[in-house]
Amino acid sequence: MAQHPLLHSLQWTTPEGHGCLERPPAEQVLSQFLQLFASRGASSDAKAGMIRDLLAILEAVDCQWLFGGCHPNAAPTLLRDMVVALSLYAAPPQQEPEGGGLPSGDPSYAAVASRAADVSLGFISIVAKVESAKGLERLGTAVVGPILRQVAGPLYLFAVTHVAERLWTTPKTRRMAQELLDGLLRASDCRSVPEFLRGAREDETGWLAVVMQCLKPELTKDTWQRSPATKHVFSCTLQHVTRPWLGPHLEKVLPPSLLLSDDYREENKILGVQCLHHIIRNVPAADLCQYNRAQVVYHALFNHLYSKEARLLQVVLLCLLDLLPILEKALQRLPHNPQLVTPSDEVLQLVLTHMESEHRLPLRRVYARNLPAFVERLGIQIARHLKRLQRVIVGYLEVSDGPDETARLATLETLKHTIQHAWPRMSCRLAVLLKALLRMMLDVATDRSLTPEPVKAELLQKATECLILLDHASHGQVKVLLQGVRRSCQDETLKECLRKVEEEPVKSISTP
Structure with a gap:
């Protein structure tokens, strides 16, 4: 068997006279892979080779080796770190907030698509092994649960980043991202993305909190504009969660929506107002009025009425029509408020x-x-x-x-x-x-x-x-x-x- 560079560095060898690989512990493999992948001297070509070698490893092993041979707490953490590292490797190029993004023909986007295709194969293999592990008596939910809690959020974000038609995606990467998303749903025992995020029943929590926690560093005032995918991933995720599941997550989804609506670019304003509209329609009025949230949203929307962009005005007026009854009902309950x-x-x-x-x-x-x-x-x-x-x-x-x-x-x-x-x-x-x-x-x-x-x-x-x-x-x-x-x-x-x-x-x- 030909020795790949990564296999050689991991001392993954085939002894003479044996037809199978002599496998080091999965913990050692994942740890050394992350160390090599994160090294400063690793070029893009070297990283691409490492990923191909990792794919060969994942194809050669079973879920017992990947999930069962590691320290109970090390396996999920190392898998999460690996998923995050590979997701960053295949992420769209960052853009400067003032620059308006990269041109559609930028070669960086073609490189992203190539990386995303390779990374998707690895993620699909991991998800397939998670699904297989559920049926094994020695692994089962006791192992699959901690694994999913660590990797479900990053895997979902990667899939949503590449599943829609964007500048950095191709038909091939979109097809593979959809395959990854479908596999993640099966591994999580969910029939749809909304069910994955909110839970199958009202008393279930779903994965929205985990997803938003993973997305939180990218949704701050200083970071959200750098990644061209962040706003689309957030908006798409938000639209999947409706009443009554959205209410408990109001504190997580309202600030990013206001940030988007306050941007100077029209497309971001429209996206932010659409997110605010979805929140208004799917969060209880009492929660919206608490801490003057409805007033804050109203003033943000009112300022947009001075815009001369027809598309923006359309979404703002529709949003206000749903917000005004909620806001005025709350104002009527205030003491000493004549409401002239x-x-x-x-x-x-x-x-x-x-x-x-x-x-x-x-x-x-x-x-x-x-x-x-x-x-x-x-x-x-x-x-x-x-x-x-x-x-x-x-x-x-x-x-x-x-x-x-x-x-x-x-x-x-x-x-x-x-x-x-x-x-x-x-x-x-x-x-x-x-x-x-x-x-x-x-x-x-x-x-x-x-x-x-x-x-x-x-x-x-x-x-x-x-x-x-x-x-x-x-x-x-x-x-x-x-x-x-x-x-x-x-x-x-x-x-x-x-x-x-x-x-x-x-x-x-x-x-x-």
Whole structure:
């Protein structure tokens, strides 16, 4: 048998006349491997050779040698140290926080993929031996349990780092990382990644605490930006854990989410806000409000409302819509808190201020798309904002925003909810709103652009519904003001819409 350099250095020999290897203790092999691998004089080629030799060793031995021949406490610790060392060896190259990362064609990424493929083979072999050891009477859970407690976290982090499509992964490394992850799930008696992290039942702890402990050094203010994989691994892990399992880990997942959302790069802000949103939706309100956590999250999100990035604003507004009920309910319980201006009022006031002066279509669509939900959130209290809201509605109905008419359709939905909630205040605003609706309906009916017919039909239908609601809110005044308009109208489509308004009997508005 040919002697590999590592085998030779470990004095792993084949005596003459014997067909099997004379094996030194696993503790000695792992310890010497780590010593050689960590030596300063070891080049990349030398380390690659050591890993190939390690693979040969792992293929030649059984789980009894790997787990059963070592000191009870030494085997798990040495395996963990080896997994961590190899994971660092195959980790994506670090980047400077100010530099924005490495270019996609950087040769360092190709080297990472090559290293990850070799390391994955070794990890897959280790996990397979852990799985085999579970069925052996001499090993069983008494040995497998301590082994998993040491290596499950680092192995999971390595697999998640390389399983998704990233700059440092290839189809081959992603396939091998998935194979490693599947093997780890089988060895842990789990059917899925969420079950692995949270436990199969509510009373089980799962591996999330172990994973977060392994990830903690990489999630500090000074370190998280250096590794391009850290934020993705954290976000992916967090998204797998839902209510009620996430609550006990709030202290571990909230600070990294706030760190991400506070970054200067848009993609990191979006990722951080998405993490915060997941936490808000899956952690009990009482835990969120304890120690003013909800207030901290609210101020972090509120600052993002000044952004001019449409993608960021979209996730921020959705997150705020879920946070505001939790925050305001907690504020209502405070003594001597009159709540004259609620956080919902603050958010809507700022949003309407930005909407009035906004001319960029992507931002107009985002604002308009989320405005109906804020009107529903405030209910009758929307009356506080009617003056500014009216200006926004009129302005957004005047301008077409493209074939899909996203902003106009959403604005009509906003007007509908506003009438339903604040109908006693509509009579004094009837002339302005009626004029804006009729002007928009005429523009749509006579439009000869590329706007699809279904979109035009939906616009006219929603505008007709708003006219009917205005008529109910004003006790039939819309019918009076529309007298003669239908007879002088030349467009048949618009005439049909006006006919529906005139024929609709006046009735009371039921607040939703």
